[in-house]
Amino acid sequence: MSEKYVEMYKSLGMNIEKHNILLDALGQFYSSIYLTQKSRPKKMDYFDFVVSEIHGLRIKELNDLRAQGKKVVGAFCVYAPEEIAYAAEASMVGLCGGADFSVPDAEAILPRSLCPLIKSFYGFKLNGTCPYFESSDLVVGETTCDGKKKVYELLNDLIPTYVLEIPHKPDTQQGKEFWFKELEAFKAKIEQLTGNKITAEKLKDSIELINNKRKALQRLSDLRANSPSPISGLDALLIYQISFNDDPKRFTAKVNELCDELEERVRNGVGVADKDATRLLVSGCPMAIPNWKLHSIVQATGATIVAEESCVGTRLFSDLVEPKGDSIDDLLWALVEKYSKIPCACFTPNDRRIKSIQSLAKQFKADGIIYYTLQNCHDYNVESVKVDRAMKAQDLPMLKIETDYTMGDAPQIQTRVEAFLEIIQGKKQA
Amino acid sequence: MSEKYVEMYKSLGMNIEKHNILLDALGQFYSSIYLTQKSRPKKMDYFDFVVSEIHGLRIKELNDLRAQGKKVVGAFCVYAPEEIAYAAEASMVGLCGGADFSVPDAEAILPRSLCPLIKSFYGFKLNGTCPYFESSDLVVGETTCDGKKKVYELLNDLIPTYVLEIPHKPDTQQGKEFWFKELEAFKAKIEQLTGNKITAEKLKDSIELINNKRKALQRLSDLRANSPSPISGLDALLIYQISFNDDPKRFTAKVNELCDELEERVRNGVGVADKDATRLLVSGCPMAIPNWKLHSIVQATGATIVAEESCVGTRLFSDLVEPKGDSIDDLLWALVEKYSKIPCACFTPNDRRIKSIQSLAKQFKADGIIYYTLQNCHDYNVESVKVDRAMKAQDLPMLKIETDYTMGDAPQIQTRVEAFLEIIQGKKQA
Numbered sequence: 001m002s003e004k005y006v007e008m009y010k011s012l013g014m015n016i017e018k019h020n021i022l023l024d025a026l027g028q029f030y031s032s033i034y035l036t037q038k039s040r041p042k043k044m045d046y047f048d049f050v051v052s053e054i055h056g057l058r059i060k061e062l063n064d065l066r067a068q069g070k071k072v073v074g075a076f077c078v079y080a081p082e083e084i085a086y087a088a089e090a091s092m093v094g095l096c097g098g099a100d101f102s103v104p105d106a107e108a109i110l111p112r113s114l115c116p117l118i119k120s121f122y123g124f125k126l127n128g129t130c131p132y133f134e135s136s137d138l139v140v141g142e143t144t145c146d147g148k149k150k151v152y153e154l155l156n157d158l159i160p161t162y163v164l165e166i167p168h169k170p171d172t173q174q175g176k177e178f179w180f181k182e183l184e185a186f187k188a189k190i191e192q193l194t195g196n197k198i199t200a201e202k203l204k205d206s207i208e209l210i211n212n213k214r215k216a217l218q219r220l221s222d223l224r225a226n227s228p229s230p231i232s233g234l235d236a237l238l239i240y241q242i243s244f245n246d247d248p249k250r251f252t253a254k255v256n257e258l259c260d261e262l263e264e265r266v267r268n269g270v271g272v273a274d275k276d277a278t279r280l281l282v283s284g285c286p287m288a289i290p291n292w293k294l295h296s297i298v299q300a301t302g303a304t305i306v307a308e309e310s311c312v313g314t315r316l317f318s319d320l321v322e323p324k325g326d327s328i329d330d331l332l333w334a335l336v337e338k339y340s341k342i343p344c345a346c347f348t349p350n351d352r353r354i355k356s357i358q359s360l361a362k363q364f365k366a367d368g369i370i371y372y373t374l375q376n377c378h379d380y381n382v383e384s385v386k387v388d389r390a391m392k393a394q395d396l397p398m399l400k401i402e403t404d405y406t407m408g409d410a411p412q413i414q415t416r417v418e419a420f421l422e423i424i425q426g427k428k429q430a
Numbered sequence: 431m432s433e434k435y436v437e438m439y440k441s442l443g444m445n446i447e448k449h450n451i452l453l454d455a456l457g458q459f460y461s462s463i464y465l466t467q468k469s470r471p472k473k474m475d476y477f478d479f480v481v482s483e484i485h486g487l488r489i490k491e492l493n494d495l496r497a498q499g500k501k502v503v504g505a506f507c508v509y510a511p512e513e514i515a516y517a518a519e520a521s522m523v524g525l526c527g528g529a530d531f532s533v534p535d536a537e538a539i540l541p542r543s544l545c546p547l548i549k550s551f552y553g554f555k556l557n558g559t560c561p562y563f564e565s566s567d568l569v570v571g572e573t574t575c576d577g578k579k580k581v582y583e584l585l586n587d588l589i590p591t592y593v594l595e596i597p598h599k600p601d602t603q604q605g606k607e608f609w610f611k612e613l614e615a616f617k618a619k620i621e622q623l624t625g626n627k628i629t630a631e632k633l634k635d636s637i638e639l640i641n642n643k644r645k646a647l648q649r650l651s652d653l654r655a656n657s658p659s660p661i662s663g664l665d666a667l668l669i670y671q672i673s674f675n676d677d678p679k680r681f682t683a684k685v686n687e688l689c690d691e692l693e694e695r696v697r698n699g700v701g702v703a704d705k706d707a708t709r710l711l712v713s714g715c716p717m718a719i720p721n722w723k724l725h726s727i728v729q730a731t732g733a734t735i736v737a738e739e740s741c742v743g744t745r746l747f748s749d750l751v752e753p754k755g756d757s758i759d760d761l762l763w764a765l766v767e768k769y770s771k772i773p774c775a776c777f778t779p780n781d782r783r784i785k786s787i788q789s790l791a792k793q794f795k796a797d798g799i800i801y802y803t804l805q806n807c808h809d810y811n812v813e814s815v816k817v818d819r820a821m822k823a824q825d826l827p828m829l830k831i832e833t834d835y836t837m838g839d840a841p842q843i844q845t846r847v848e849a850f851l852e853i854i855q856g857k858k859q860a
Contacts, residue, residue, distance in 0.1 A: 111811040111832070113543075143598045146576050149778050150812035156779075163778060165605065168573045169595050174611035178597070181604035348579050348593060349586075376806065381541040382580035402541070 005056050008063065012135060015128035022101050022129050023055060026290055033296045037232055039272050041265065043258040044235055050242050054289075058245060059131040062091060066135065071194045074136030074159075075244075076121065077144055078311045078342055079166050081335055083321065084187050085140075086206035086248070088194040094244025095139065096130035097121035098288030100405035110151065115374040116404040117288060118147045125158050132245070133159065138193055140186070142166050144346040145379055162189055170340040170347045179336045187332070203331045207321045213248045216255035217317035223262045224306050225364050227279070228271020230262040233305025234295045240312045241289035273304045278421050279365055283309035283357050283387065284372035285380050291405060294372055297414050303421055306364040309357050310372075315342050318356070345379035353383070354390045361396055367424045368397040370417070375404045397424055435486050438493065442565060445558035452531050452559050453485060456720055463726045467662055469702050471695065473688040474665055480672050484719070488675060489561040492521060496565065501624045504566030504589075505674075506551065507574055508741045508772055509596050511765055513751065514617050516636035516678070518624040524674025525569065526560035527551035528718030530835035540581065545804040546834040547718060548577045555588050562675070563589065568623055570616070572596050574776040575809055592619055600770040600777045609766045617762070633761045637751045643678045646685035647747035653692045654736050655794050657709070658701025660692040663735025664725045670742045671719040703734045708851050709795055713739035713787050713817065714802035715810050721835060724802055727844050733851055736794040739787050740802075745772050748786070775809035783813070784820045791826055797854045798827040800847070805834045827854055 009016050030051055050058070062072050071090040073080075076097060085092040096102070102123025103116060109126070110119055124130035133139075139161040141152035155161045165182050167175035187198050220239060223230055239258075243251060265271065280303050282294065287310065298305055307314060319341045323334035343353035361369065369391055373380040384400050391398040399420040403409055439446050460481055480488070492502050501520040503510075506527060515522040526532070532553025533546060539556070540549055554560035563569075569591040571582035585591045595612050597605035617628050650669060653660055669688075673681060695701065710733050712724065717740065728735055737744060749771045753764035773783035791799065799821055803810040814830050821828040829850040833839055 109815060111808075111814075113806050113811065114808060143778065146776070146808040147812065149598060150775070150809055153779050154812070154815055163599065165597065165599050165602075167595065167608070168579060169593065172595075172615070174608055174615070175595065177611075178604055178608035181607075185602070185604070345580070346576070348573065349583050376543050376808075378541075378544060378576040378806075378808070379580055381543065382577065382584070384541075385539060385584055 005060065008060060009131065012059075012063075012131060013128065014131060014134055018127055019055075019129040022099070025101065026099075027052075029290060033292055034234060034238070037234065037272075037299075039270070040235065041231055041258060041261050043254070043261045046254045046258075047235070047238055047242055050246055051238070054242075054245060055131050059135055061247065062093065062135045065091060066137070071137045072135050073190070073193075074132055074139045075141075076148065077142045078316050079142045079144060079339055079344070080140045080164065081183060081186065081339065082210050082248070083203060083206045083335060084183070084190055084198065086209055087198045087203040088190045088196040090190060090194050091247075092140075093132050093136070094288065095121055095132050095136070096124040096288075098241075098291035098405070102127055102129065103405065109154070113376050114147045114151070115285075115377045117286070117374055118151050120288075120405060122151050122155060125155060138162055138189075140164060144344055145377070147376070162186070166346065168346055168348055176336050176340060179340065180332055183332050183335055198328075200326055200328045200331060203328065204323070204326065207323065207331060207334070209248055211320045213243060213252045213255075214317035214320055216252045216259065217243060219259045220255055220262070221307060221314065221317065223259060223266060226266045226271070227365060228269075228273050228275050228277065229279075229304050229306050230265035230271055232272045232299060233282075233308075234292060234299055237287060237292065237295050237305075237308060237312065238289075240308070240316060241287070243316065244312075245289075273302065278303040278367045278424055279306045280304065280368055280370055281307050281309060281357070281361050281364055281366035282313070282370045282372050284384075285374040285377055286311040287372075288312065293403065293405070293407070293410065294370065294401060294413070297410055298370070298417055301414070301417055301421060303417070306366060307360050309353070309360055311342075311344065314356065314360060315344065318342075345383040350383060354387060357387060358390065358394065361394075366396075367428070368399065368420060370420075371398055371400040373400065373402045375402055397427065435490065438490060439561065442489075442493075442561060443558065444561060444564055448557055449485075449559040449561075452529070455531065456529075457482075459720060459722075463722050464664060464668070467664065467702075467729075469700070470665065471661055471688060471691050473684070473691045476684045476688075477665070477668055477672055480676055481668070484672075484675060485561050489565055491677065492523065492565045495521060496567070501567045502565050503620070503623075504562055504569045505571075506578065507572045508746050509572045509574060509769055509774070510570045510594065511613060511616065511769065512640050512678070513633060513636045513765060514613070514620050514628065516639055517628045517633040518620045518626040520620060520624050521677075522570075523562050523566070524718065525551055525562050525566070526554040526718075528671075528721035528835070532557055532559065533835065539584070543806050544577045544581070545715075545807045547716070547804055548581050550718075550835060552581050552585060555585060568592055568619075570594060574774055575807070577806070592616070596776065598776055598778055606766050606770060609770065610762055613762050613765055628758075630756055630758045630761060633758065634753070634756065637753065637761065637764070639678055641750045643673060643682045643685075644747035644750055646682045646689065647673060649689045650685055650692070651737065651744065651747065653689060653696060656696045656701070657795060658699075658703050658705050658707065659709075659734050659736050660695035660701055662702045662729060663712075663738075664722060664729055667717060667722065667725050667735075667738060667742065668719075670738070670746060671717070673746065674742075675719075703732065708733040708797050708854055709736045710734065710798055710800055711737050711739060711787070711791050711794055711796035712743070712800045712802050714814075715804040715807055716741040717802075718742065723833065723835070723837070723840065724800065724831060724843070727840055728800070728847055731844070731847055731851060733847070736796060737790050739783070739790055741772075741774065744786065744790060745774065748772075775813040780813060784817060787817060788820065788824065791824075796826075797858065798829065798850060800850075801828055801830040803830070803832045805832055827857065
């Protein structure tokens, strides 16, 4: 792949040599984790292809759009309102931040005590190996955590970075009004960037575009509630990850095609594991591509991950934007209402998340919860205390895993997961 | 002291035995660090007395007020608007959070990767050894960092905790309007707690009360700019710390009395160190009482700390509340304007802090900066990158110290400070 796109990478100012090392490692990692899975749906072909071209064809598409005068906005978070970008004919893409590869570069400047996701993305910009960064005309950050918020200031020295402020008490009237004004300011910024006026009509269309993506992901997610699940946790996670990078319209169509096949599988009782395999719900920090660490460890034990209560999971698609009118204000208010329902741990209090975990555990017939937190992520780390208490009250077993992107602790995590599965088995038999 | 107040402690539901251990340790620590200093101003007598009675007479005062129906509000942060509490005849006091003593208790529940201040305060509430917690009718928290924000949720299970949201982009119009509404909501909360209506007149009086405290602290701070400084860094830090706990009116008078003596000292050329002692500015995280670690290490080297760019330092008193009118709205807006000038690292961007450090370095004729950050405080830790770049650009030597409340790394810090002082000496002689 690299040879084919080397001129493009050069024109983007990337570090070609280092990028080649990354691509080789990723290709091998993907093959060993993904392509060795048994009983995969055929329609995963498309997503395998997307991964194989994630630093190739997709980057070419984005830069072809840029050559036509369109803009690309890079983002990190489900609170970055895609609808506003697409309403101005800009594309929004997720930036690299899921690999340990770039962490040492970041640690030359940043404190080591930050979470791996932050160090990873800053390192990717520093070392010039993320073509999404190099294809972005603007980065949109948000104030969802201290670490990101402060590193965006440093990122802004390397690439124009706009920070959208997210209120942390989501249910106050003043917080929602503030959020509305922040969206208005972001809309003005995007209009200025693109030179395109965001009309109510265009915003309505882009709301539909992104809602359709969410509906397809909901359909996929709901299918995983079947026993046996017709798709592996690794494959579903991959699709959620790709949703941040692919063209939304094409992606939606491909997810729906896959869902047609999965429905067929369900009718025929075809699944990816035994009917009595342990079903696990993962809840916590986002897993940016290519962070497949926990899923690959869990899947190797024979257990099935049936849902992710995560920003690369249910928080991404659980609610739709539902305008109550046709004016720009109605549409922006609908965005505020939708985004303030996403139960990120940046919110205080965040009881909505506990309710969401409880409801997902029921819907997906989960036998247990794996609480996943990235090292030094204070929000998710502290919130685990309340989640743990709520799960204990419901007698739902929970295992907390705190980890980074390195593989050093993988054997230890595997041992802990196996012990957890034994506890669940013991509980089932009791 | 403990014997005298044992009935009071019992009535507050404190853990008497554990509290005795704490008091013994604190007494010894204070004696060895503070009372061994040479050339102390006589008027430090009052502050020595306050420390000796900080868990005694002051707690009795607060509970005598409570017996009269008055309320006590506990707080952690300079963004907690004292003016609003005092306008409703409530007292505001700083809560315990500066000692390692309570950290192990907190770590039984909280992640270890939180900053020591957060673990310390939560541990103090858990183990029942902080009489300020046990005398508070309400705790007012704020959203200045992820760790505090999320731990306040857990604290609220132990003591009523109200969280004031602080916008993180301080200079946007929408952020200031939001802050205004948050202050209105806090005012309503305090009115409900106390049963007292906050009139414009009362708020104006309390603004004056707290402004007078700030003016006295500014006066004290300005005196430290003299060479030699008439007061030690340890003593000045102690006074800033006590400002969170003492009665504001009495405290103001006592600080002014001390300043009279310090002015006399300046006239007579009396100081706490040689005229050519290295002068250091400390900048960074707050040092809650009894966190005297860095100051005692630095002072033992012979260098003088002349200012603290900190919430227990200049951020506490640098600006006054200056209303532009007499209505409640005018007064609340004046609070917004004042508080949004405090350059906490929770703000993004926070260029105001860099300007403040530069200006303080000049005013206090600092030879170097010690950047002080508590472990796992992402805000101050990441912001050190920008501060370091700004100091380098001005050729101002900076040493970054990242530490917690334990004394294990004290010898290492001492060695680093000594090496830093040598660099400064070398630079002076060059």
